[in-house]
Amino acid sequence: MRKIAAGGLFLFLLCLSGSAIAGDYHVNGYLICSDCHTMHYSQRHSYSGDPTQVVYDPTGPFPKLLKADVNYLCLACHDGSGFAPDVFGSNTTSYVRQAGGLNDPTHDTGYGTYKGHTLSATDTAPGGTWNNPNGLTCIDCHAPHGITEQFRNLWTSDDSSDKFHNKHLTYMLDGQNDLTKDVFIVGTGFGLESRYGAKSVKFNEPDPQKSAYASWCGSCHENFHGSGGDASMGGAHGGDSGSTPWLRHPVADVNIGQNLGSKSDQPMGGGGGGEDKSSLTVYQSHTNRVQVMSQSGDWTNGTDVTPSCFSCHKAHGNKNSFGLIFMRGTGTVTEEGDAGTTGAMVDLCRQCHVQ
Amino acid sequence: MNKLLLVIGILALVVFTAGASLAGDYHSGEFLICSDCHTMHYSRSHDMSGATGTEFTELGTGGPFHYLLKADPNDLCLMCHDGGTDEPDVLGAHANGYDRSAGALNEVGGVDTYQDWMGHTLGSTATAPGGTFANVDGLNCLNCHHQHGYAGSGTTDMAGNPVTSLYRNLKYYNDGTGNKGISYTIDVNDTPADLTKDVRERYGPGSTLSDHYSQDNIDLLEPAPTKSGIAGWCKNCHTSFHGATGGAEVGGTGSPPEEWLRHPQAEANIGALGGGHSNKGSRGLGGKLYRVRFMSPTGVWGTQGTAWGDTGAPADLTPTCLSCHKGHGNGRAFGLICATGTAPIGEDGDTDQAKPLCKQCHTQG
Numbered sequence: 001m002r003k004i005a006a007g008g009l010f011l012f013l014l015c016l017s018g019s020a021i022a023g024d025y026h027v028n029g030y031l032i033c034s035d036c037h038t039m040h041y042s043q044r045h046s047y048s049g050d051p052t053q054v055v056y057d058p059t060g061p062f063p064k065l066l067k068a069d070v071n072y073l074c075l076a077c078h079d080g081s082g083f084a085p086d087v088f089g090s091n092t093t094s095y096v097r098q099a100g101g102l103n104d105p106t107h108d109t110g111y112g113t114y115k116g117h118t119l120s121a122t123d124t125a126p127g128g129t130w131n132n133p134n135g136l137t138c139i140d141c142h143a144p145h146g147i148t149e150q151f152r153n154l155w156t157s158d159d160s161s162d163k164f165h166n167k168h169l170t171y172m173l174d175g176q177n178d179l180t181k182d183v184f185i186v187g188t189g190f191g192l193e194s195r196y197g198a199k200s201v202k203f204n205e206p207d208p209q210k211s212a213y214a215s216w217c218g219s220c221h222e223n224f225h226g227s228g229g230d231a232s233m234g235g236a237h238g239g240d241s242g243s244t245p246w247l248r249h250p251v252a253d254v255n256i257g258q259n260l261g262s263k264s265d266q267p268m269g270g271g272g273g274g275e276d277k278s279s280l281t282v283y284q285s286h287t288n289r290v291q292v293m294s295q296s297g298d299w300t301n302g303t304d305v306t307p308s309c310f311s312c313h314k315a316h317g318n319k320n321s322f323g324l325i326f327m328r329g330t331g332t333v334t335e336e337g338d339a340g341t342t343g344a345m346v347d348l349c350r351q352c353h354v355q
Numbered sequence: 356m357n358k359l360l361l362v363i364g365i366l367a368l369v370v371f372t373a374g375a376s377l378a379g380d381y382h383s384g385e386f387l388i389c390s391d392c393h394t395m396h397y398s399r400s401h402d403m404s405g406a407t408g409t410e411f412t413e414l415g416t417g418g419p420f421h422y423l424l425k426a427d428p429n430d431l432c433l434m435c436h437d438g439g440t441d442e443p444d445v446l447g448a449h450a451n452g453y454d455r456s457a458g459a460l461n462e463v464g465g466v467d468t469y470q471d472w473m474g475h476t477l478g479s480t481a482t483a484p485g486g487t488f489a490n491v492d493g494l495n496c497l498n499c500h501h502q503h504g505y506a507g508s509g510t511t512d513m514a515g516n517p518v519t520s521l522y523r524n525l526k527y528y529n530d531g532t533g534n535k536g537i538s539y540t541i542d543v544n545d546t547p548a549d550l551t552k553d554v555r556e557r558y559g560p561g562s563t564l565s566d567h568y569s570q571d572n573i574d575l576l577e578p579a580p581t582k583s584g585i586a587g588w589c590k591n592c593h594t595s596f597h598g599a600t601g602g603a604e605v606g607g608t609g610s611p612p613e614e615w616l617r618h619p620q621a622e623a624n625i626g627a628l629g630g631g632h633s634n635k636g637s638r639g640l641g642g643k644l645y646r647v648r649f650m651s652p653t654g655v656w657g658t659q660g661t662a663w664g665d666t667g668a669p670a671d672l673t674p675t676c677l678s679c680h681k682g683h684g685n686g687r688a689f690g691l692i693c694a695t696g697t698a699p700i701g702e703d704g705d706t707d708q709a710k711p712l713c714k715q716c717h718t719q720g
Binding site: 027028029030031032033034039040041042043044045046047048060061062063064065146147269 | 447470472473481484485500593595596606616617620631679689690709710713717719720
């Protein structure tokens, strides 16, 4: 059972008190050293004297003066606490999480190790070469000390040798969109759902040929991402004109239904040469839609919407293989999509495709 | 309120003003006055000169006491060291007009605004964090301070330099090679420090309580670059908090060492490593107008109120226990000195948050 570490109450109070918190906790003024570090691996009470707020992984002391091993430490607050986003397995609060749930080999509660990102996995990242020989940890993706203006404190680096070199993923908060930013958190206030719920997160498309989000994922999953025409992706800028078919599913540089009248916009069941192409008509016909990028910020009626990684996958994972979102288009939306765990991959494909 | 025996007070005052070596070494040598603490028959109706004030005749209730003491140890010590103006006031708040170097002890259940989780707690039977020591009868002053202030011949400090008087009469500690003491020097009017000592008092003989016990006038030296006499002493009880670099207690590898398991209290010069480690430039220590205390092997601590800037900070400053904690405690959790670096540092620092203390040296956040 994961336990609440020292600082948990403080974090809880901060969440309630209402300053800028949403991926930008653990950064700047909300980077609280004592949330994670202990100077002497011996703490009997909190900074307010409360002895019930102190729990350690008993197998320390740990490098970098951490209170516990990285994953254990993060999950002390981020698994079942109720006051911080629950990122592991099922959600103890009732909203549909944008990122879904992580899994690990020892805690399979429906979130198997083939259903998204797996803590402690030593596997090489699909499509890439990177792995953590000591096991995947939260801080392989998230900067523990935060990065100003970086969505969810996801890593970026000025170091050209770093796999996250210039992987900026900017965002705006509290319903104030800026189309030059990559992510827009629509939700206002400081509730967890407002900040971390799937309905509260939208994706801009500052550069119509690129996806900062996909580029970020490509830090590890290198071959999965790129612009049209890249060797790993195939296709062409603006989509497949017929002579340069995609080699991998695009994550940028092609709008749903682009090349209308040629091969990219076909009605459901349409025949001819465009059967493998997407249809904006089909996409917009669904009540429940997967998330897409929009250059104009119109995710409802926009004709400039582009799929990216998050359209199909939960970043952390869910109860479906590959963390896929089986979204048929109607019904109650869950983290697995409105088709849930009984759905199929085709439900997801048919969000845009016509076959 | 119990008070000091006048004769002793007068004697102490005379000694202070006369200029003998005083500061922590009262209750030592010629200034060890038996009748300060002992009574032969648990019955005093007057002092050695016939004076009958209660400050001379007061005895603890419930006696007679072991060792012919006038009272239980804590009560006895606090007769003079709580609420007095001629001696350091060490319990709870004080009104002597200076920021105490050691801060304030507290008692079980708290005293004044000093809660029993804000430093050392008189009467506590808890086991020392990081160690095994506990006083089943309750922590008392004599667990740390040598009541007779003795510095035996042949005793050295951590660096191997002879110790002729123990700083604050703190007890010996054993570093595995025998008894050690914390050495100190009392300078005259801020003259250059004796760099072979562990501690330096800036203003020597003929001075006030503030000169001897104010945090502004106590400096930490570093006679051995890989050791800390203060930390070695604290290790007596807080065993696992301190140790040699690379050891099981604190970890640390390489040169300069990094990958600590517990926060270093010796051998880690501020800013020796880049990246996410400590920083002595403007973003870190060099940017602070007011700094907590660090050990210096060269006696250069800068001037409080003046920032070093990006390049001015010495490269040999090392944090130790007293950089972050008050020896006795204060009004903050763990006796931490919560200092932002932007305002003069009081006994508690200048804020109620711990993070600014980290940011004295670290830059994250």
